[in-house]
Amino acid sequence: MLLSREILRTTALLACAVTLAACSDDDDDPVMPPPDGEAVISQNITSDRRLYSDTVYTLSGFIRVADGATLTIEPGTKIVGDFDIPGSSLFVLRGARIIAEGTAAAPIVFTSERPEGSREPGDWGGLILVGNAEINRVAPPDVIIEGTGTGATNPALPYSGGTDNTDNSGSLRYVRVEFAGFATAPDAELNSFTFAAVGSGTTLENLQAMAGLDDHYEWFGGMVDARNLVSYEAGDDHFDMSEGYSGRLQNLIAYQSRRIIPRAIAGSPSSDPQAIENDGCNGSGCTDGRNTQPYTIPLVTNFTLVGTGPGVVDQTSGGIGMMLRRGTGGYYVNGVVARQPRAAISLRDQETLDRVADGKLQISNLYLTENGETFQPASGSTVQGTVDIAANDIIEGTAATSSLFTSLPAGQPANGATFDWAPAAGSPIATGGLATFTGDIATKAAGFANGTAHVGAAAPAGAKWWQGWTIYTWQ
Numbered sequence: 279m280l281l282s283r284e285i286l287r288t289t290a291l292l293a294c295a296v297t298l299a300a301c302s303d304d305d306d307d308p309v310m311p312p313p314d315g316e317a318v319i320s321q322n323i324t325s326d327r328r329l330y331s332d333t334v335y336t337l338s339g340f341i342r343v344a345d346g347a348t349l350t351i352e353p354g355t356k357i358v359g360d361f362d363i364p365g366s367s368l369f370v371l372r373g374a375r376i377i378a379e380g381t382a383a384a385p386i387v388f389t390s391e392r393p394e395g396s397r398e399p400g401d402w403g404g405l406i407l408v409g410n411a412e413i414n415r416v417a418p419p420d421v422i423i424e425g426t427g428t429g430a431t432n433p434a435l436p437y438s439g440g441t442d443n444t445d446n447s448g449s450l451r452y453v454r455v456e457f458a459g460f461a462t463a464p465d466a467e468l469n470s471f472t473f474a475a476v477g478s479g480t481t482l483e484n485l486q487a488m489a490g491l492d493d494h495y496e497w498f499g500g501m502v503d504a505r506n507l508v509s510y511e512a513g514d515d516h517f518d519m520s521e522g523y524s525g526r527l528q529n530l531i532a533y534q535s536r537r538i539i540p541r542a543i544a545g546s547p548s549s550d551p552q553a554i555e556n557d558g559c560n561g562s563g564c565t566d567g568r569n570t571q572p573y574t575i576p577l578v579t580n581f582t583l584v585g586t587g588p589g590v591v592d593q594t595s596g597g598i599g600m601m602l603r604r605g606t607g608g609y610y611v612n613g614v615v616a617r618q619p620r621a622a623i624s625l626r627d628q629e630t631l632d633r634v635a636d637g638k639l640q641i642s643n644l645y646l647t648e649n650g651e652t653f654q655p656a657s658g659s660t661v662q663g664t665v666d667i668a669a670n671d672i673i674e675g676t677a678a679t680s681s682l683f684t685s686l687p688a689g690q691p692a693n694g695a696t697f698d699w700a701p702a703a704g705s706p707i708a709t710g711g712l713a714t715f716t717g718d719i720a721t722k723a724a725g726f727a728n729g730t731a732h733v734g735a736a737a738p739a740g741a742k743w744w745q746g747w748t749i750y751t752w753q
Contacts, residue, residue, distance in 0.1 A: 318360075323347050331355045331384070336391060337366045337402070340432045345373030348448070354384035358391040359402020364543060365425070365460040367403025367468055369435060370447055372410050372475075380452030382484070382746040390457040397457045397753050399513050400491035400544025403468040404458040407447045409476035410440040413499025414522035414570045417563035421521075425461070425468040432462060437474035438563075443501045445477025452484045452747050459491030459513055461545030467492035467514075476502040478525065486510065486748045491540045491547070493555075494532075497523040497576075503726055505529050506743050510750055513538050514548035516583070519606075520557035522572040528727045529735045529743065530581040531699060537590060551596035553583035553618065558605030558629065568605030568629040575607040575638055577722045582699055582735040584679060584686070585617040587648065598624045598654060600641075605629035607638035609719045612711045614645050614734040616679040621654035622646045625663040634665060640719065641665055643712040645733050647675040647682070675706055682707050682734075699736040699744065708738045 320338040325347050329335055331354035338360040343349045349370070351357070359366040368388070370376045380386040390401035406423060415421050420436030427434030461467040470490035473482075475498060482504035487494035491513035495504075499521040505528040509516035516532035532553045540547065559570035583599045591597040597620035600610065604627060615622040623641065625631060633639035646652060652674055656662040667674065680686045682705050684698035701708035711730045715723050732738055 323349055326350070328352070329355050329357070334358060336360050337368055339363050340365065340367050340369065340403070340426075342369040342371055343374040343376060345371055348375040348377060351376070351378040351386050353380040353386065353452070355386050357386075357388045359388075359458070361391040361401060365403040365432070365462045365468065367406060369406045370408065371435070372408045372437070372440070375446065375448035376407065376450065377448050378450050378453050380747070382452060385452040385454055385747040388453070388455045388458070394751065395753050398541040398544070399457055399489045399538045400460045400540040401457045403460045403462075404470050404472060404490070405455050406468070406472040406474065407476050407480070408435065408437045408474045409447045409480065409500055409502070410442045410445040411475045411477040411500040411502075412440055412443055412522060412572060413438055413475050414559045414572050415499075415563035416565060421563060423472065423474055425463070425466045428462045428466070437498060440475045443477050444479050446479030447476050449481035450483070450485060451481065454486045454488065454747070454749070455490065456488045457490070458487075459540075459544070461491070467545055469493045469496045471495045472498070473500060473502055474498040476500040478502055484743070484747065487512070488749070489538060489752065491538070491544055493518045497525065499523055501525050503527070507531070508744055508748050509533070510748075511536060511538055511752070512551065513540065515552050515555040517554045518556070519574055519576050519608075521559060522574055524572060524575045526577040526723065526726045528579050530578065531735045531744065532583045533697070534584065534586050535590075536586065548596065549594045551591055551594065552598045552601040553585060553615070554578070554599065555601040556606040556608060557603055558607075560604045568627070569632075573605065573607045573633065573638060575609075577609045577719070577727070578613070579609075579611050579723065579727050580730060580733070580735050581610075581613040583613065583615045583618070586619060587617040588619045588650075590619070592619050596620070597650070599649065600624065601626065602639065603627055603630055605633065607633040609722055610641045610644075611719060612643050612730055612733045614682065614707050615649060616647050616682070618649045621651040622649040623652065624654035625665070626654070626660065628661050631661065631663040634663065637718060640670075642670040642672070643710060643733055644672045645675050645707050645710055646673065647677050648679050671710065671712070673706070673710060677706055681705070697744070697750070698742065699734065700740065700742060701732060701734065701736070701738045707734045708732050
């Protein structure tokens with residue numbers, strides 16, 4: 279646990295009595311210098327700054343990297359959210375950059391300030407990147423980041439109005455975000471990773487979100503690509519895309535075994551958690567309703583979505599592997615969807631079915647097992663649809679989920695459990711993939727991803743890309 283602010287303040291005052299130099303040797307807080315190995319970031323970052331791996335940094339408040347500034351973070355650096363200032367977060371604003379490039383041996387970790395064993399979802403806010411790419415919502419005067427605009431220390435942060443889909447917000451490689459997702463107001467939660475109007479010049483690779491109260495990864499418009507993403511025990515959706523997001527995602531893993539219990543004042547777990555939840559345009563600012571363009575049309579290829587199975591989220595409106603609604607499109611190919619208690623796929627509302635009809639929504643080469651339904655059935659006035667299973671090479675399997683992978687612990691795995699997402703010997707997910715992309719999928723994937731003979735996020739005998747930098751330590 280970090281030393282208390284009172285101890286630091288007392289130490290600083292004693293030092294000041296001896297020499298003024300002690301009061302000015304740290305630009306984080308010239309009045310209260312931190313001890314060796316610790317630093318408090320309590321002011322916005324308005325010029326280039328580097329964070330070093332030999333120091334633990336505390337985000338004390340809603341910290342913003344300002345337009346024109348670059349924040350560089352060394353491999354192995356640890357950044358924690360101030361527990362005493364609920365919602366403490368790091369925002370990388372439009373025109374700013376973050377260069378956070380860890381390694382498998384030395385990932386960069388954003389986590390709770392509290393010691394291991396007492397950490398909880400919602401202990402702090404999250405990591406938010408804001409770019410200058412397009413979204414499909416407009417609103418007078420701006421569309422703002424959910425969770426901002428709650429007071430003088432957390433002013434509203436807009437992300438609408440961008441025009442540069444190639445905008446560069448920097449790079450995140452081998453970065454973990456843990457125990458994030460504080461709700462700054464009712465129904466206004468921060469996510470573990472938020473990418474708002476982020477452009478394709480940004481690099482996102484080898485990221486993990488763990489035990490966040492709200493969504494683990496959320497994209498609001500933009501065109502940023504990402505690969506090698508792990509989501510473990512989310513409070514809401516694992517992967518959420520909306521407002522015209524049209525980037526490309528490859529190698530996604532989502533694992534859920536429980537409904538998480540958050541920090542007491544942080545908010546509540548979602549009533550509708552899904553593995554993937556994608557929307558078009560919805561609500562105010564959608565000039566053509568759910569048909570507002572640009573459509574949400576991501577490429578999502580090689581994904582593994584493992585849910586809770588029955589008895590955990592059945593009584594909520596969640597428990598869907600792929601919730602595709604509100605006019606979303608996209609190409610979803612070479613995936614595994616398992617243990618989703620209500621349904622593997624939901625094609626909800628007429629506008630979404632219109633995207634199927636016009637070829638802007640394609641689902642193919644999936645292996646499904648231990649799900650409640652393949653497609654969520656209609657209920658009341660809610661429109662639900664399907665696609666042709668045989669024509670799209672969607673397999674309704676019978677194999678136990680645990681048998682698909684080299685190592686998948688049963689139930690709620692113990693802390694430090696080792697996952698191996700590679701197909702087990704003889705596993706049906708070692709085959710069945712779309713090996714050669716053609717048509718719109720090939721056009722979308724060009725220069726980023728190729729087809730694979732397997733389905734899921736890991737190739738047989740391929741690189742175990744998640745090993746060495748992901749963790750599964752609860753609390």
